[in-house]
Amino acid sequence: MSPHAPRRRVPVRTDLVGVEPYGAPQLDVPVRLNTNETPFPPPAAFGEQLAKRVASLELHRYPDRRAWSLRTALGGRFGLPAERVWAANGSNEVLLQLFQAYGGMGRTLLLCRPGYSAHPLIARVAATDHVEVELDAGLRLSPAAAAGAVRAHRPDLVCVASPNNPTGIPVSLDTVRALHDAGDGLVVCDEAYVEFGAASAAELLDELPRLVVCRTFSKAFRLAGVRLGYLLAHDWVVDDLRAVRLPYHLDAMTQEAGTLACELAGEMTAHIQAIVAERERVRAALADLDGVGVFDSAANFLLFRTRVPAVWEALLDRGVLVRDFSDRPGLAGCLRVTIGTPAENDAFLTALEDSLHAHP
Numbered sequence: 001m002s003p004h005a006p007r008r009r010v011p012v013r014t015d016l017v018g019v020e021p022y023g024a025p026q027l028d029v030p031v032r033l034n035t036n037e038t039p040f041p042p043p044a045a046f047g048e049q050l051a052k053r054v055a056s057l058e059l060h061r062y063p064d065r066r067a068w069s070l071r072t073a074l075g076g077r078f079g080l081p082a083e084r085v086w087a088a089n090g091s092n093e094v095l096l097q098l099f100q101a102y103g104g105m106g107r108t109l110l111l112c113r114p115g116y117s118a119h120p121l122i123a124r125v126a127a128t129d130h131v132e133v134e135l136d137a138g139l140r141l142s143p144a145a146a147a148g149a150v151r152a153h154r155p156d157l158v159c160v161a162s163p164n165n166p167t168g169i170p171v172s173l174d175t176v177r178a179l180h181d182a183g184d185g186l187v188v189c190d191e192a193y194v195e196f197g198a199a200s201a202a203e204l205l206d207e208l209p210r211l212v213v214c215r216t217f218s219k220a221f222r223l224a225g226v227r228l229g230y231l232l233a234h235d236w237v238v239d240d241l242r243a244v245r246l247p248y249h250l251d252a253m254t255q256e257a258g259t260l261a262c263e264l265a266g267e268m269t270a271h272i273q274a275i276v277a278e279r280e281r282v283r284a285a286l287a288d289l290d291g292v293g294v295f296d297s298a299a300n301f302l303l304f305r306t307r308v309p310a311v312w313e314a315l316l317d318r319g320v321l322v323r324d325f326s327d328r329p330g331l332a333g334c335l336r337v338t339i340g341t342p343a344e345n346d347a348f349l350t351a352l353e354d355s356l357h358a359h360p
């Protein structure tokens with residue numbers, strides 16, 4: 001008999017000990033404004049046509065490994081050939097593949113702080129150490145600070161969200177250029193919210209050879225349930241990613257949904273103006289509230305600050321779920337609210353006023 005008692009569990013990888021799994025609460029409340037989805041479902045025509053197309057798919061066969069039709073349709077939207085486009089299950093998976101291919105042991109990723117909370121988590125899963133550059137007091141990253149951070153850390157890759165999450169503030173194209181030109185790593189611009197009003201770094205692709213632009217169908221295209229993201233880059237990046245993608249990683253139904261969404265892009269994104277108008281209405285209403293400060297936003301959410309404790313809980317008590325960032329460095333007292341339907345936004349504003357009055 002073995003002198004050792006058999007183990008009841010196997011220790012997880014040491015660098016994963018203590019990892020907090022990513023997860024905004026998914027609570028069943030009347031007004032859910034915490035994950036930056038679009039409140040309006042996709043147009044009926046999308047569902048109807050998708051059902052027909054899915055019915056004619058050969059689901060007993062593996063999907064097209066290269067997702068060629070989808071990548072061609074995506075490239076067509078940007079005047080790029082399919083060779084310069086890559087797609088995966090959500091932009092989170094695109095980022096994972098990038099970090100796996102260009103990060104990994106002994107390599108460094110530069111992120112900004114505060115930034116998208118999944119970036120460091122995905123880096124950790126990809127066994128990639130990260131360093132951070134802090135945003136200034138206005139939650140912006142100047143070209144000089146960007147270049148300074150790249151010179152100081154010499155990162156193998158850099159990843160910034162523009163507009164940034166949770167701030168909503170875009171990274172200027174001059175800052176993207178500075179991040180690129182100050183070093184020799186890959187520069188990833190995560191543009192999950194760009195359609196809501198920020199300038200896209202896609203226009204710099206021909207100028208900056210190590211630039212990658214990541215996009216998603218989860219936000220402006222109203223398809224968070226489909227899980228589809230993509231990148232625009234130079235063809236060598238797409239070539240390299242083939243080494244880390246799993247066989248047949250993108251299923252046939254997702255490929256079909258993405259191709260159809262490209263064909264119906266106008267209808268899929270027809271709500272953007274309404275969301276932007278609502279964002280500005282809610283921003284003005286927040287700015288008018290005593291004791292509330294609100295940041296500018298080019299995304300479909302707003303970051304705001306109050307000095308009242310436990311506002312997140314008070315809103316939840318009133319049936320409104322927002323995202324709490326108040327314990328993040330640099331974001332004391334900050335909450336983030338997704339722009340919902342006008343009725344949801346009104347419910348949020350009323351609940352917030354109520355909560356603030358309850359704790360004068």
Ligand SMILES: Cc1ncc(COP(=O)(O)O)c(C=O)c1O
Pocket residue numbers: 035036089090091092093116161164165190192215216217218224227228229
């Ligand atoms: C900045 C940023 N990047 C990427 C994502 C992930 O998007 P996807 O649903 O495509 O994985 C999000 C989602 O909230 C995000 O905020």
